Amino acid sequence: MAMKDVQPGTRNEEGIAAVLGILKQTFGERFQTGQSFREQHTHTTTYLPAQLPDGVVFVESADDVKTVVKTCAAHKVPMIPFGTGSSLEGHLNAPSGGISIDFSRMNRVIEVNAEDLDCTVEPGVTRGELNTYLRDTGLFFPIDPGANASIGGMAATRASGTNAVRYGTMKDNVLSLTVVTADGEEIRTAQRAKKSSAGYDLTRLYVGSEGTLGIITSVTLKLQGIPAKIGGGVCAFPNLKAACDAVIMTIQMGIPVARIELLDEMQMKACNAYSKLSYAEKPTLFLEFHGTEETVALQSEQFSEIAAECGADEYRYTANAEERAQLWKARHNAYWAGRALAPELNGLSTDVCVPISRLADCVAETQADIRETGLLAPIVGHAGDGNFHVLMLFDDKKPEDLARAEAFMARLNGRALAMGGTCTGEHGVGQGKMSYLEQELHSALPVMRAIKKSLDPDNIFNPGKIFRL
Amino acid sequence: MAMKDVQPGTRNEEGIAAVLGILKQTFGERFQTGQSFREQHTHTTTYLPAQLPDGVVFVESADDVKTVVKTCAAHKVPMIPFGTGSSLEGHLNAPSGGISIDFSRMNRVIEVNAEDLDCTVEPGVTRGELNTYLRDTGLFFPIDPGANASIGGMAATRASGTNAVRYGTMKDNVLSLTVVTADGEEIRTAQRAKKSSAGYDLTRLYVGSEGTLGIITSVTLKLQGIPAKIGGGVCAFPNLKAACDAVIMTIQMGIPVARIELLDEMQMKACNAYSKLSYAEKPTLFLEFHGTEETVALQSEQFSEIAAECGADEYRYTANAEERAQLWKARHNAYWAGRALAPELNGLSTDVCVPISRLADCVAETQADIRETGLLAPIVGHAGDGNFHVLMLFDDKKPEDLARAEAFMARLNGRALAMGGTCTGEHGVGQGKMSYLEQELHSALPVMRAIKKSLDPDNIFNPGKIFRL
Numbered sequence: 001m002a003m004k005d006v007q008p009g010t011r012n013e014e015g016i017a018a019v020l021g022i023l024k025q026t027f028g029e030r031f032q033t034g035q036s037f038r039e040q041h042t043h044t045t046t047y048l049p050a051q052l053p054d055g056v057v058f059v060e061s062a063d064d065v066k067t068v069v070k071t072c073a074a075h076k077v078p079m080i081p082f083g084t085g086s087s088l089e090g091h092l093n094a095p096s097g098g099i100s101i102d103f104s105r106m107n108r109v110i111e112v113n114a115e116d117l118d119c120t121v122e123p124g125v126t127r128g129e130l131n132t133y134l135r136d137t138g139l140f141f142p143i144d145p146g147a148n149a150s151i152g153g154m155a156a157t158r159a160s161g162t163n164a165v166r167y168g169t170m171k172d173n174v175l176s177l178t179v180v181t182a183d184g185e186e187i188r189t190a191q192r193a194k195k196s197s198a199g200y201d202l203t204r205l206y207v208g209s210e211g212t213l214g215i216i217t218s219v220t221l222k223l224q225g226i227p228a229k230i231g232g233g234v235c236a237f238p239n240l241k242a243a244c245d246a247v248i249m250t251i252q253m254g255i256p257v258a259r260i261e262l263l264d265e266m267q268m269k270a271c272n273a274y275s276k277l278s279y280a281e282k283p284t285l286f287l288e289f290h291g292t293e294e295t296v297a298l299q300s301e302q303f304s305e306i307a308a309e310c311g312a313d314e315y316r317y318t319a320n321a322e323e324r325a326q327l328w329k330a331r332h333n334a335y336w337a338g339r340a341l342a343p344e345l346n347g348l349s350t351d352v353c354v355p356i357s358r359l360a361d362c363v364a365e366t367q368a369d370i371r372e373t374g375l376l377a378p379i380v381g382h383a384g385d386g387n388f389h390v391l392m393l394f395d396d397k398k399p400e401d402l403a404r405a406e407a408f409m410a411r412l413n414g415r416a417l418a419m420g421g422t423c424t425g426e427h428g429v430g431q432g433k434m435s436y437l438e439q440e441l442h443s444a445l446p447v448m449r450a451i452k453k454s455l456d457p458d459n460i461f462n463p464g465k466i467f468r469l
Numbered sequence: 470m471a472m473k474d475v476q477p478g479t480r481n482e483e484g485i486a487a488v489l490g491i492l493k494q495t496f497g498e499r500f501q502t503g504q505s506f507r508e509q510h511t512h513t514t515t516y517l518p519a520q521l522p523d524g525v526v527f528v529e530s531a532d533d534v535k536t537v538v539k540t541c542a543a544h545k546v547p548m549i550p551f552g553t554g555s556s557l558e559g560h561l562n563a564p565s566g567g568i569s570i571d572f573s574r575m576n577r578v579i580e581v582n583a584e585d586l587d588c589t590v591e592p593g594v595t596r597g598e599l600n601t602y603l604r605d606t607g608l609f610f611p612i613d614p615g616a617n618a619s620i621g622g623m624a625a626t627r628a629s630g631t632n633a634v635r636y637g638t639m640k641d642n643v644l645s646l647t648v649v650t651a652d653g654e655e656i657r658t659a660q661r662a663k664k665s666s667a668g669y670d671l672t673r674l675y676v677g678s679e680g681t682l683g684i685i686t687s688v689t690l691k692l693q694g695i696p697a698k699i700g701g702g703v704c705a706f707p708n709l710k711a712a713c714d715a716v717i718m719t720i721q722m723g724i725p726v727a728r729i730e731l732l733d734e735m736q737m738k739a740c741n742a743y744s745k746l747s748y749a750e751k752p753t754l755f756l757e758f759h760g761t762e763e764t765v766a767l768q769s770e771q772f773s774e775i776a777a778e779c780g781a782d783e784y785r786y787t788a789n790a791e792e793r794a795q796l797w798k799a800r801h802n803a804y805w806a807g808r809a810l811a812p813e814l815n816g817l818s819t820d821v822c823v824p825i826s827r828l829a830d831c832v833a834e835t836q837a838d839i840r841e842t843g844l845l846a847p848i849v850g851h852a853g854d855g856n857f858h859v860l861m862l863f864d865d866k867k868p869e870d871l872a873r874a875e876a877f878m879a880r881l882n883g884r885a886l887a888m889g890g891t892c893t894g895e896h897g898v899g900q901g902k903m904s905y906l907e908q909e910l911h912s913a914l915p916v917m918r919a920i921k922k923s924l925d926p927d928n929i930f931n932p933g934k935i936f937r938l
Contacts (some may be wrong), residue, residue, distance in 0.1 A: 115824075195895065199910060
């Protein structure tokens, strides 16, 4: 939480005034400074207070981006790239003011190379739009962070989600980027070849840099063949340890599960209430298998043996698409089911990630902490990766609630770090996790700062995020 | 080839003299300046002329590395990390003199976390040593670049090899590093969690940085379960196009081949002669399948259907370990078979990597070029990744041979780049590919240089590699 990290920065009023004038002249109606535009371009999905940009520019090409960067760089004015606004840690706030760069009009699929299983898109394409576009090719882009985020935003925050256990995260699925650097020029980080040892891995340096090192103008992605068959399963366990043991054995045996999601008791209760279901209110795994008719059946069979060995209560499986949608309904609605536990409260979704051997301990200790703190906070985990989310429900208008939630979050992060884990598996650092990153990678922060200073000497790319300079 | 990139750099004689004295005093017998030690620590596996370091220090701990770095940094003297000496592009040369840091005594496996499928090792452990150590755990480290390289060297060059098609490259298999930076302090790049969005991805910045940004002191690696069953196959095709089409279809269908290697006609001829075999001297794929009894059989069956569709001549498959070793003998001995085509000549192995849709074209044009140039140069490819090696056999003492090989290599790289490929899929840049990297990622080099300058302002980490400053 660390509200101290959301303090306003210093505003360069003179530079901002100059840039507002120039951008208005250059972009006309495509540059907006009205209150509602500015509000729409800060954060709506978090507890963090909004810090509005001074204007919003709707770019339509890499040349537009270059123009914006050159203008802002000349006057040392901050820029904040904006995809769909679904990030969770205050990435879109403008603590020192500046210009929000809206990518919704840069949403073209530039090329698809079906034989090479890759495509190149503009950053404003959402994953939903991309998969709709790809449907006829038999290919899909697997990364699914839940929200229908933009590909540029997903690259910038190193997003992942439910099927990262099989397909990896954005770091594994971006082949190459074009990026506009602080001098307003566009660079390409890599060729389209599937692997390369050609120099520093700039692709992965920009992936996850949260807009602080440059502005992404195109993304080349790996694609996957749409599975011939998808199987789905649900399995309740007598306790958390048994469920996590089943996950560990599944991963160790190399069963290529596409998704293996853990919902805790409170989350299952919420799902039953919200979706009118009658699942056991026990720690439950939701599974998805991708492959052919034969291989998904085989995978499910192997999992069912593991589940039985771990003392699972009941394993339900189907390879029928409709039945699978029904089985998975609880998981798909988990967020809204959680919110519905207390519709009057705010919901703050936070995430940590630990080595999977520590997942059971970390979740159990967190549940105990939730009970002791008196919080309402269901847990959903991407268990195969050791990544889990706590949806904290609280009234952010009440200082005592906020303080309690903040203290809980500090303990959660401390616990994950002590277990060899990370303060964020997939949400990124933004403003919300700066102090935890400081704890996690204290020794490495000078290197990150040196890189930031070398590539953005005037601190104009999304300032006030990831770390203090 | 670009011999101009192997010119000596400026030597800081005063600093070197000071460092030699201090290291002798500090490390005693663990610091050597004799000619034979210095020769052993430059490059023996390439055509590039050796450029000897001034001394060799045998480090035994991260503290030793810190001492060496602080000493060299104080006197602005270059350091070149040394694993096993198997790199191919002049990475170990010391164009400006300096100190070779030998990691052969830092070869401990620090910890194995079997449940998490990870381990942490010192950089001097070879992949062979690691896999021997792991045998009883049921786990293995999959990356196999051919040579029994050190894990530190493999991380530094972003190595991969035959089974990258299934398990990825070092970029995908290093979870975290510790690195000694220019100020002589040790940093940790990440925690042990399987994924993270916590700040800049320094792990992948150091992986592939070829010792130019800091000195790796430990590597945390992902491990895999040893497959219950391994199947092997060999399949000859009437022509290159048919073989490459089979590869593309195999990848597109998502058959999780562990290895899919392409040997061209000349290579098959060399293998027959060297290993006394009687394979058809046609473009041939060597395959390996990892899984269970059932899944390897299924994978092989799926591949055989594809092969038939592509007009394959004959597909031989076995799930018996001995028979598989026999089937694969030709591939395993391919390098020595190639060298045996002309034992009196030097062998230079170079690699490029293209999108797989262009693999057939790139190999066919390269074969035509080889014929026209009158070179002896068999081709072996990691076909599933679009990566292939040309083993150029020539007399590097004859200027005309060298010039001819150099011109051929320039065309090979130009061809790969024009097809969206890279000048090096897995060997790295070192000295040998600097001019090709310049062609490939021209726009991005200023960013790489800025990072280098920010993390190594005195250019003491493996200077004269990857790019000119």
